[in-house]
Amino acid sequence: MEEKAPSKNPVGYLVTALKSGYGEKSPDERKREEAAREAVVQNAKVREEKVLAEQAEDALKAEFSAHQKARAAELMATQDAVGISKLGEIVAGALSLRAMRQRWEEIDRDPVKLDLRKGNDKLMYGGYVVAEALKLWGTPKDLDFDEFRKSLKA
Numbered sequence: 016m017e018e019k020a021p022s023k024n025p026v027g028y029l030v031t032a033l034k035s036g037y038g039e040k041s042p043d044e045r046k047r048e049e050a051a052r053e054a055v056v057q058n059a060k061v062r063e064e065k066v067l068a069e070q071a072e073d074a075l076k077a078e079f080s081a082h083q084k085a086r087a088a089e090l091m092a093t094q095d096a097v098g099i100s101k102l103g104e105i106v107a108g109a110l111s112l113r114a115m116r117q118r119w120e121e122i123d124r125d126p127v128k129l130d131l132r133k134g135n136d137k138l139m140y141g142g143y144v145v146a147e148a149l150k151l152w153g154t155p156k157d158l159d160f161d162e163f164r165k166s167l168k169a
Contacts, residue, residue: 079163080141087145090152091126098152099125105147106139115139 032038040048091099103124110116118135122128126144129136155162
């Protein structure tokens with residue numbers, strides 16, 4: 016009936032466990048952990064590059080839009096009354112909303128009379144007047160985003 020009592024020496028048990036390698040990672044475990052860390056770093060780099068590329072593309076699109084508006088204003092400034100009236104007719108046919116058509120008639124189909132501080136007028140100018148003016152008098156660089164991009168690289 017006499018049984019050995021469990022060891023009451025925790026320090027000795029700890030020393031024995033550490034000497035026998037308890038708690039140490041195998042070389043395979045270390046390699047897997049290192050590969051996982053490297054994958055996380057690589058994924059972060061890829062995500063960052065993707066975000067930077069998207070930001071650059073958005074900035075280029077904004078630059079293209081500003082170029083289109085400036086170019087349309089420049090082209091309209093060089094036109095005579097006949098050219099402006101032709102543009103007014105084309106824009107009148109392109110406007111889809113009744114409120115926009117009414118506003119276009121109120122200003123006598125003259126794009127100079129658009130108040131760009133008002134939402135509807137700004138939308139008509141940016142969405143219809145600029146597009147139609149560039150279709151009439153613009154170059155491929157003014158109309159096509161890819162051509163614009165190529166012209167910047169050249």
